[in-house]
Amino acid sequence: MSRREGSLEDPQADSSISPLPHLEAKIRQTHSLARLLTKYAEQLLQEYVQHQGDPFGLPGFSPPRLPVAGLSAPAPGHAGLPAPERLRLDAAALSALQPLLDVVRRHQAELNPRAPRLLRRLEDAARQARALGAAVEAVLAALGAETRGPPAEPAAAAAAAAVAAATAATDAGVFPAKVLGLRVCGLYREWVSRTEGDLGQLVPGGPA
Amino acid sequence: MPAGRPGPAAQSARRPPPLLPLLLLCVLGAPRAGSGAHTAVISPQDPTLLIGSSLQATCSVHGDPPGATAEGLYWTLNGRRLAPELSRVLNASTLALALANLNGSRQQSGDNLVCHARDGSILAGSCLYVGLPPEKPFNISCWSKNMKDLTCRWTPGAHGETFLHTNYSLKYKLRWYGQDNTCEEYHTVGPHSCHIPKDLALFTPYEIWVEATNRLGSARSDVLTLDILDVVTTDPPPDVHVSRVGGLEDQLSVRWVSPPALKDFLFQAKYQIRYRVEDSVDWKVVDDVSNQTSCRLAGLKPGTVYFVQVRCNPFGIYGSKKAGIWSEWSHPTAASTPRSERPGPGGGACEPRGGEPSSGPVRRELKQFLGWLKKHAYCSNLSFRLYDQWRAWMQKTHKTRNQDEGILPSGRRGTTRG
Numbered sequence: 001m002s003r004r005e006g007s008l009e010d011p012q013a014d015s016s017i018s019p020l021p022h023l024e025a026k027i028r029q030t031h032s033l034a035r036l037l038t039k040y041a042e043q044l045l046q047e048y049v050q051h052q053g054d055p056f057g058l059p060g061f062s063p064p065r066l067p068v069a070g071l072s073a074p075a076p077g078h079a080g081l082p083a084p085e086r087l088r089l090d091a092a093a094l095s096a097l098q099p100l101l102d103v104v105r106r107h108q109a110e111l112n113p114r115a116p117r118l119l120r121r122l123e124d125a126a127r128q129a130r131a132l133g134a135a136v137e138a139v140l141a142a143l144g145a146e147t148r149g150p151p152a153e154p155a156a157a158a159a160a161a162a163v164a165a166a167t168a169a170t171d172a173g174v175f176p177a178k179v180l181g182l183r184v185c186g187l188y189r190e191w192v193s194r195t196e197g198d199l200g201q202l203v204p205g206g207p208a
Numbered sequence: 209m210p211a212g213r214p215g216p217a218a219q220s221a222r223r224p225p226p227l228l229p230l231l232l233l234c235v236l237g238a239p240r241a242g243s244g245a246h247t248a249v250i251s252p253q254d255p256t257l258l259i260g261s262s263l264q265a266t267c268s269v270h271g272d273p274p275g276a277t278a279e280g281l282y283w284t285l286n287g288r289r290l291a292p293e294l295s296r297v298l299n300a301s302t303l304a305l306a307l308a309n310l311n312g313s314r315q316q317s318g319d320n321l322v323c324h325a326r327d328g329s330i331l332a333g334s335c336l337y338v339g340l341p342p343e344k345p346f347n348i349s350c351w352s353k354n355m356k357d358l359t360c361r362w363t364p365g366a367h368g369e370t371f372l373h374t375n376y377s378l379k380y381k382l383r384w385y386g387q388d389n390t391c392e393e394y395h396t397v398g399p400h401s402c403h404i405p406k407d408l409a410l411f412t413p414y415e416i417w418v419e420a421t422n423r424l425g426s427a428r429s430d431v432l433t434l435d436i437l438d439v440v441t442t443d444p445p446p447d448v449h450v451s452r453v454g455g456l457e458d459q460l461s462v463r464w465v466s467p468p469a470l471k472d473f474l475f476q477a478k479y480q481i482r483y484r485v486e487d488s489v490d491w492k493v494v495d496d497v498s499n500q501t502s503c504r505l506a507g508l509k510p511g512t513v514y515f516v517q518v519r520c521n522p523f524g525i526y527g528s529k530k531a532g533i534w535s536e537w538s539h540p541t542a543a544s545t546p547r548s549e550r551p552g553p554g555g556g557a558c559e560p561r562g563g564e565p566s567s568g569p570v571r572r573e574l575k576q577f578l579g580w581l582k583k584h585a586y587c588s589n590l591s592f593r594l595y596d597q598w599r600a601w602m603q604k605t606h607k608t609r610n611q612d613e614g615i616l617p618s619g620r621r622g623t624t625r626g
Contacts, residue, residue, distance in 0.1 A: 053315040054287030055322065061287070063330050111317040113373055173253045174318055175333030 023142045027202050030135040034196035037128050041189035044121045048185045051112045052178045063179045071096045071187060074194045083202060087140050090195040094133030097188050101126035104181040111174065125188055136195060139202075247271055248281075248323050248331035256337040256423040259371065263307045266298065267323035267332060278303040280326030285336075286319050310338045312371030339371035341425030345400075345418040348432045351441045351533045354469040355525075358408055358436060360391070361401040362418045365427060374422040378402040383413040383433060410436050410526070438530035442467040442522050445479065445501075445535075450516045450543035457510035457548035463502040464518045464538070476524040480534065481505070486513035486542070510548035515540040 049057040065073075071093060078086060105122035112118055248269045257263060267281060281303040283290040290305065298304045303323070313319050318335030325331050343365025350360040360378055378391035391402035408414075414436070418429040445464040453459040462481060470477075479497040483505060484490060497503050508514065517540050523532035 051315065052317055053320055055284065055320060058287050113375075114316065173333070174335035175254075175320060175322070178317065178320070178335070179333070 023139075024204055026139055026142055027199060030132070030139050031196065031199035031203050033132055033135060034192060034199055037132055037192045038189070038196050040121070040128065041125065041185075041192045044125055045182075045185045045189055047115075047118045047121055048108075048181060051108070051115050051118050052182070056178065056182060063182065065183070068100065068180070068183055068187065071100065073187060073190050078194065079197075083198065084140060084143060086198045087136050087143075087195075090191065090198055091133045091136040091140065093187075093191040094129045094136065094195065097129040097184070097191065098126045098133075100184045101129060101188065104184050107177050108181065111177070125185075129188060129192075132192065132195060136199075139199070250321065250323055250332045250334040252334065254318065254335050254337070256339075256372075257310055258424065259312050259338055259340055260309055261338075263305070263310060263336065265305045265307075265321065265334065266302050267305070268302045269331065270301065277301060281331070282324050282326075284320075284322045284324060286314055310336070312340070312369075313338045316373045337372055337423055339422065339424060340366070340369075342366075342370055342374045342420035342422055342427045344427045345376065345420055345429040348416060348418060348429060350416060350432065350434060351439045352408070352436045354442055354467075355410065355436060355440055356408075357406065358404040358414075358439075359397060359401065360404075360416060361397060362429065364400055364420065370422055370424075372422040372424060374420055376400060377419045377421070378416065379419060380404065380414050380416045382409060383415050408436055435528070437526050437528045439533055440470075440522050440525050440528075441533035442470050442520055442535050444538035445518045445520050446538070448516065448518050448538045448541045450514070450541045452543065452546060453504060455546055457546040458506060458508045460505045460508060460514060460516070460543055460545060461502065462505060462516055462518065466501055467520055467522075467535070470522055470525070476522075478521050478523060479503075480519050480521075481516060482537065483514050483516045485509070486515065508545050510545050513542055513544045515542050517541070 055061045074089070074093075078089065081089070101122055105119060105126065108115070108122060109119055248267050251266050251268070255263065267278070267283070269278060269281065278297045278299070278301050281295075282292070283295060283303075283305050285307075290307075294306055296304050296306075305321075313336065318337050320333060321336055322333045323331045345362045345364050347363040348360055349362075350358055352358050358380075362376075362378075364374070364376065376394075378394075379388050380391065381388050391404050393403040393405065395401060396403040412435065413433050416432045416434065420427045420429075445467055448462065448464040451461050451463075453461050460483075464479075466477060476499050478499065479501075481494040481497055481503055482491040483494075484492065494503065494505070505514075505516070517537040519537045520535045521532045523530070525532065
């Protein structure tokens with residue numbers, strides 16, 4: 001599919017796609033959700049670094065950006081992909097983020113038990129990641145594109161493996177666990193922001 | 209391997225060696241094969257130490273290609289670079305650190321001790337937990353709302369500052385039998401409180417205590433023994449009404465209803481009233497209103513708005529000999545005294561039926577009243593009714609005098625009884 005096929009105004013769009021107003025509304029709604037969650041993700045990141053102590057909140061702090069199992073940051077070429085492919089990657093990333101955010105919340109519950117706002121934000125972020133991922137998949141379905149992801153069982157196994165790996169990281173020490181949490185919160189912000197951008201290109205009247 | 213020298217109660221958090229995950233996960237501190245990158249391991253990992261103790265730590269570098277050097281490594285603690293004289297090179301790949309007289313941890317998640325390469329990149333980190341063991345919690349107080357639950361509050365020992373996360377657990381058991389139970393609903397009325405919502409027995413004593421635990425040890429409060437019936441409190445009295453007493457410019461009548469939750473229980477409620485002038489923050493308290501649901505405030509300023517509150521103490525419930533616990537104050541109710549031409553006597557007190565004269569302006573008036581009584585009364589029995597009659601008479605004669613002097617319009621005769 002070409003880039004133009006991602007636009008709602010494409011006259012060559014498949015006639016089997018859901019009625020246009022409904023799709024348009026769905027895209028707008030999901031885009032609004034992504035925009036809101038981008039703001040929340042930024043707040044989560046700020047709250048997170050505050051509770052880990054310096055140097056986490058200091059400008060210039062840059063621990064190694066090590067890959068997290070099953071999830072990486074949006075690739076540099078992401079923006080050049082067709083819209084359905086971008087949305088598929090967004091949905092897959094959001095789905096992978098939910099269990100990782102759960103792991104971070106569990107560990108922070110031990111490290112910062114008197115930080116209820118941080119713990120609540122982490123819990124909310126896990127739910128919101130799942131909700132936004134589901135909403136993006138609904139948009140993909142409405143676009144007539146396959147929500148091509150791995151079959152259910154391998155996906156569940158991949159999620160479990162990611163959680164196990166993240167848990168192993170926390171077993172390696174508190175500092176690595178703090179770094180992992182920072183990485184996960186950072187990835188959450190990046191992917192939610194990326195999703196907002198990808199949906200924004202589909203909103204009629206939005207940037208091409 | 210060098211380690212911190214903690215105090216006698218310290219527990220050093222010994223972590224197992226880092227696992228090398230089979231998946232594509234790199235954990236800070238674990239080597240990556242063939243990448244050409246150096247990583248390191250800090251020992252001890254996440255130690256727990258007493259305030260004032262010392263720490264000796266090492267940062268051991270390893271990587272690919274082999275032969276990584278400790279040259280140029282440095283330490284930071286909570287983002288601040290540590291003085292070079294605190295470090296020394298132990299061998300080609302190990303940099304040691306010696307810290308003395310440690311301060312309490314800056315954050316509960318632990319102080320961040322980080323080993324850096326020459327270029328500033330992070331090689332490894334370890335979190336230090338420096339603090340104090342908990343001291344004995346004390347000053348436990350508990351109350352039961354309408355005999356249905358129990359809420360307890362306590363004061364942490366040493367005012368709670370241990371620099372470490374300290375867990376407080378309220379425990380309770382029936383004194384002569386039963387197992388220890390743990391309260392589960394915390395922070396209900398402040399940071400050091402817990403609420404037990406149900407399954408409480410009456411007429412039998414409970415033992416209650418608080419256990420405080422952190423990484424450096426634990427402490428237990430003294431045991432408080434109580435019977436639920438001795439610590440009962442109730443909701444504030446509902447339906448508090450404040451109204452004028454006819455035309456009496458220095459009195460207000462206060463009426464309320466006994467708390468309904470205790471209506472089926474045998475108890476002798478006592479009440480307290482407090483009142484203040486609208487623009488004042490100073491409350492005047494009327495004690496010992498005893499077991500009645502109305503009272504008259506006297507000696508008030510005429511033409512003034514007053515706020516009034518009432519609270520209840522259900523002492524003697526089911527025969528308890530203890531004092532009971534005062535309820536919260538009712539919502540403020542306001543009323544104003546009638547205006548008068550002459551200034552009021554200032555604050556006063558509520559007179560209970562047949563009560564003793566109270567202090568201040570009321571006593572002065574009662575003295576005058578007794579003098580009048582000798583002249584006009586046919587019996588020497590004092591009563592509030594006679595006092596009211598006298599006050600009404602005083603007011604009437606004052607108004608009549610003022611009418612004669614042209615101060616008040618004619619036709620305003622007598623007073624209305626409250």
